[in-house]
Amino acid sequence: MGRVLPLDGCVGGDPQSQRVALVRASVPDDAEAGSLAELFRLLGDVRRTKILYALLEVGELCVCDISAAVRVPEASVSQTMRLLRASGVVDNRREGRRVYYRLADAHVRMLLDVCREHTGHEGSR
Amino acid sequence: MGRVLPLDGCVGGDPQSQRVALVRASVPDDAEAGSLAELFRLLGDVRRTKILYALLEVGELCVCDISAAVRVPEASVSQTMRLLRASGVVDNRREGRRVYYRLADAHVRMLLDVCREHTGHEGSR
DNA sequence: ACGTTATCTGAAGATCCGCGCAGATGAGGA
DNA sequence: TCCTCATCTGCGCGGATCTTCAGATAACGT
Numbered sequence: 656m657g658r659v660l661p662l663d664g665c666v667g668g669d670p671q672s673q674r675v676a677l678v679r680a681s682v683p684d685d686a687e688a689g690s691l692a693e694l695f696r697l698l699g700d701v702r703r704t705k706i707l708y709a710l711l712e713v714g715e716l717c718v719c720d721i722s723a724a725v726r727v728p729e730a731s732v733s734q735t736m737r738l739l740r741a742s743g744v745v746d747n748r749r750e751g752r753r754v755y756y757r758l759a760d761a762h763v764r765m766l767l768d769v770c771r772e773h774t775g776h777e778g779s780r
Numbered sequence: 781m782g783r784v785l786p787l788d789g790c791v792g793g794d795p796q797s798q799r800v801a802l803v804r805a806s807v808p809d810d811a812e813a814g815s816l817a818e819l820f821r822l823l824g825d826v827r828r829t830k831i832l833y834a835l836l837e838v839g840e841l842c843v844c845d846i847s848a849a850v851r852v853p854e855a856s857v858s859q860t861m862r863l864l865r866a867s868g869v870v871d872n873r874r875e876g877r878r879v880y881y882r883l884a885d886a887h888v889r890m891l892l893d894v895c896r897e898h899t900g901h902e903g904s905r
Numbered sequence: 906a907c908g909t910t911a912t913c914t915g916a917a918g919a920t921c922c923g924c925g926c927a928g929a930t931g932a933g934g935a
Numbered sequence: 936t937c938c939t940c941a942t943c944t945g946c947g948c949g950g951a952t953c954t955t956c957a958g959a960t961a962a963c964g965t
Contacts, residue, residue: 674838678849681837682830683896690899692829699821700953704813712806713799718912724803731954733913752911752962762897769891771808774815825923843942856924858943877932877941 697742698766702727703735710745710758711767717753822867823891827852828860835870835883836892842878 683691698704705725710716718736722729736756739745746759758764808816823829830850835841843861847854861881864870869888873880883889 674841675845675848678834678838678841678845682834682849685826687899688826688829688833691833691895692824692826694824694895694899695820695822695829696824697820699817699819699824701810701813701817702953704817704820705807708813708816709803709807713803716799716803719910720800720803723800724807728955729912730914730956733911734954737913749962754912762894765894766891769887769894770816770819772887774812774819827923844940853925854942855926855944858941859924862943874932879942 693742694744697739697744698770702731703739706732706735707739707744707758707763707767708771710756711764715748715755715757717755719753721756818867819869822864822869823895827856828864831857831860832864832869832883832888832892833896835881836889840873840880840882842880844878846881 682688698707702725706721709721709724716724718729718732721727721736722732725732727735736745736747740747740756743759744763745756748755748757758767807813823832827850831846834846834849841849843854843857846852846861847857850857852860861870861872865872865881868884870881871884873882883892
């Protein structure tokens with residue numbers, strides 16, 4: 656299981672080791688890093704990304720609309736949405752036989768916004 | 781190869797089909813969604829997440845310091861950093877025999893910040 | 906109650922990806 | 936020049952994940 660050499664090496668007696676200690680304190684623990692990574696991982700898929708940006712624009716869509724919009728089989732969309740919902744990225748609402756999905760909260764929206772800027776794309780300008 | 785039924789179904793003659801057309805226009809194309817997804821995917825890993833948050837706090841770290849901070853073999857860190865660098869998430873700077881890495885730009889920093897809030901963690905307050 | 910429509914679920918197959926090891930490369934110091 | 940330290944690279948294994956098919960479930964309209 657992952658053995659990591661103790662603090663010898665380039666940080667041995669260096670003033671750097673102080674810095675390392677500082678970093679250790681601020682590095683997220685396994686639990687938190689896990690949550691963070693999971694959130695990112697969920698967005699890290701072309702299909703899911705498209706769906707989420709669609710929801711960002713329109714606000715609310717049912718499965719078959721999503722399917723039509725991103726050109727993906729409905730069953731696949733359903734699976735994807737289940738995944739996103741289980742992780743709290745989206746919420747859903749039933750209306751008759753349709754189920755409408757929407758982004759769960761403002762954080763997710765902000766996240767998507769920030770990243771679109773990073774890619775250099777101009778969304779609604 | 782992904783066959784998707786045309787626009788029949790629930791959007792057949794509905795006023796909804798209009799909405800679908802709207803969504804189509806705003807959904808990122810394959811190229812853009814690909815970039816976005818790749819960025820997210822890079823962050824979607826516990827190890828990389830930890831490293832990036834470490835860099836967010838301290839600003840700059842060499843491979844062996846990162847290795848010590850997140851307790852991961854140096855070779856693995858090196859590989860990870862190469863991956864992140866190739867995608868423009870981090871930058872590096874050589875000083876003697878050490879190579880210092882830092883977050884590439886403000887967008888990445890903002891991204892990490894936004895997400896830490898989403899998880900409900902208080903970083904430096 | 907029946908058929909249709911919209912959505913969900915389970916399972917299998919193929920693919921992809923991260924991980925660590927061992928050796929190679931590059932930069933300094935004596 | 937030789938030796939040491941920091942970092943990089945190639946390879947192979949194990950594990951996780953996406954995709955899709957086919958059938959189940961739920962909600963309508965008649």
